Amino acid sequence: MTESMRVLFVCSSGGHLDQLLALLPQPEGVDIAIATFLKPDASSKITGMRSYGLFWPTNRSVKALLINLKRAFSVLRRERPAIIVSSGAAAAVPFFFAGKIFFRTKNVFIECFDRVDNATMTARLTKPVTDLYVCQWDSQLSDYPRREQVTRSR
Structure with missing residues (x-):
């Protein structure tokens, strides 16, 4: 039996979660877990999936950053993902840094499709x-290296 590639989706609930859920179903051999705000709208969308609750609200909150950093270490130790994928928002920050520095993850950021002119703060x-x-x-992320532009498949 071959081991699956482990991927962790990290995002806030709402549109950010919807954007990542659009990537499902995952390809064969890929095992996905989700870390998000377990609000009622999000919980109903991820029923049956391995999920982890994050602290919110996160808007420019040092308290939320520190709590989610602790949760990031816990989730990353348990999941051991090879890749972390996020579409935002602030919850991605502690996961990306902890993942890269301590767990050697590859981090992929999917910019919001409604952000046309510049990069989000995350x-x-x-x-x-x-x-x-x-x-x-x-026009998105024109000053960022390591980027790929995608278009909708028809």
Whole structure:
């Protein structure tokens, strides 16, 4: 039996979660867990999936950052993902840094599709530890190395 590649989705609930769930179902050989805010809208979308609750609200909150950093270490120790994927928002920051520095993860940031002109704050904060940025628009992340532009399949 071959071991699956472990991937951790980290995002806030709402549109960020919807954007990552659009990547499902995962390819064969990929095992996905999700770390998000376990609000009612999110919980119903991830029923039956391995999930971890994150502390919120995170908006410019040092308290939330520290609590989620502790949770990041706990989740990363348990899951041991090879890749962390996030579409934002602030919850991604402690996971990307802890993952890269202590667990040697590859980090992929998918920029919000409604962000046309510039990078989100989370994209800017995680720049030192992000291996790949995925964006939809030509104008997104133009000053970021390691980026791929994607288009919708038809």
